[in-house]
Amino acid sequence: MIFKVRVKGGEHSGNFGHTGRPGQVGGSGASGVDISRLHSVLSQNTDNPEFGRANYGTEDHVLESTLHGNGFDGLPDVVSKEKMDQHIKDGDTELWRGISPGGSIITGGTPPVVGRAQQYAELFKTGKMYCGTGVHGSGVYTSTDKGEATDFAGGRGAVIRMSLKANAKTVHYTDVVKSISDEYHKTGVMTPNLIDEGRWAASHGYDAIHVPGTFLSTDEWIVLNRTALRVDSHTYTEAELYPE
Numbered sequence: 699m700i701f702k703v704r705v706k707g708g709e710h711s712g713n714f715g716h717t718g719r720p721g722q723v724g725g726s727g728a729s730g731v732d733i734s735r736l737h738s739v740l741s742q743n744t745d746n747p748e749f750g751r752a753n754y755g756t757e758d759h760v761l762e763s764t765l766h767g768n769g770f771d772g773l774p775d776v777v778s779k780e781k782m783d784q785h786i787k788d789g790d791t792e793l794w795r796g797i798s799p800g801g802s803i804i805t806g807g808t809p810p811v812v813g814r815a816q817q818y819a820e821l822f823k824t825g826k827m828y829c830g831t832g833v834h835g836s837g838v839y840t841s842t843d844k845g846e847a848t849d850f851a852g853g854r855g856a857v858i859r860m861s862l863k864a865n866a867k868t869v870h871y872t873d874v875v876k877s878i879s880d881e882y883h884k885t886g887v888m889t890p891n892l893i894d895e896g897r898w899a900a901s902h903g904y905d906a907i908h909v910p911g912t913f914l915s916t917d918e919w920i921v922l923n924r925t926a927l928r929v930d931s932h933t934y935t936e937a938e939l940y941p942e
Contacts, residue, residue, distance in 0.1 A: 758836035760890050761829045761922075764900045770923035771827040774860070782861060782930050789864035790928065793840040793919055795822075796851030797858065815856035819933040822858060827924050834871055834909050835895025835920060843916035848936050857939060859930040862919060866905040866926040874899055874907060896920055 765771045777785070786792045797815040821828070822838075832839050840860065841847050851857050862868070874895045882892055891897040899907050905923035921927060 756831060758829050758831055758894070758896070761836045761894070761897050761900060762827070764891070764897060765827065765829065765922060765924075768900065768903065768923070770900065770905070770925065772925040773824065774822075774924050774927040774929045776823050776929050776931050779859075779930055779932060782859065782928060785863075785928055786861050790861035791842070791864075791919070793842060793860050793862055793921075793927075794844045794847035795838065795840045795858040795860065796847035796849070797822075797856045798851055799854045799856075815851065815854065816933055819856040819858050822924075823929050823931075829896070829922075831894075832896075832920065834918070835874070835897070835899070835907065837896040837900075837907065837920035837922050838924070840919045840921055841916055842911075842919070844939060846916055848939055851936065853936050855936070857934040857936070859932075859934060861928045862906055862921070863926050863928065866923070867903060868906045868908055868919075869899055869902075869904045871895070871907055871909045877902075896922060 762771065797818050799813075799815040818828075827838075829836050829838060844857070844859075847857050878892050878895065878898050882888060891901045895907065899920075900922045905921070905926035907920040907922070909918040909920065911917040
């Protein structure tokens with residue numbers, strides 16, 4: 699159930715002390731959302747410059763502006779593996795993010811750039827926060843599955859291990875969909891924040907969106923507030939995570 703077709707993530711693809719509200723798994727019927735109608739409206743506004751919308755798979759500058767205003771683009775807590783293990787035992791949600799080195803020899807494109815994924819991983823920990831577009835909205839895509847993140851990174855990529863703090867303010871993806879639909883049908887006005895799930899959630903103060911997995915995929919979390927994260931100081935490779 700999506701509003702628009704987008705590729706997942708980009709190239710390198712804090713206020714809390716509050717608890718998230720639990721979401722309920724459900725479809726358009728259960729929530730009363732007219733997805734086909736909303737999809738039509740969103741599609742009509744895809745290329746409207748008023749919304750400053752990023753091309754699929756690229757950086758979302760509108761979201762990044764919101765995050766900066768919220769203080770959500772601050773740095774995460776960088777901790778050792780041992781401290782990360784303990785925080786996860788104490789209730790944090792363990793997350794993984796795979797970063798590809800770019801390029802595609804298979805499709806005849808340019809070869810991967812050696813070391814680029816590692817550079818992007820370091821930027822995530824200590825530099826500018828990058829937010830790409832994705833299937834379920836803009837933000838930083840992460841997975842609860844180490845294997846999925848490693849597959850995305852590939853043999854020359856980098857894998858970041860992190861955790862979402864137990865007191866982070868989170869929202870279920872289905873609730874985001876319903877809220878966007880309700881707001882649009884109440885006002886009849888499409889805004890830059892209504893056109894994207896990540897933008898909507900960030901503008902309402904959420905640290906992350908929970909996208910439940912299916913029989914074909916694992917749980918995903920779209921992180922919007924980097925200060926709600928703890929990040930392992932070590933960046934992993936496929937060989938380290940899955941030694942032969």
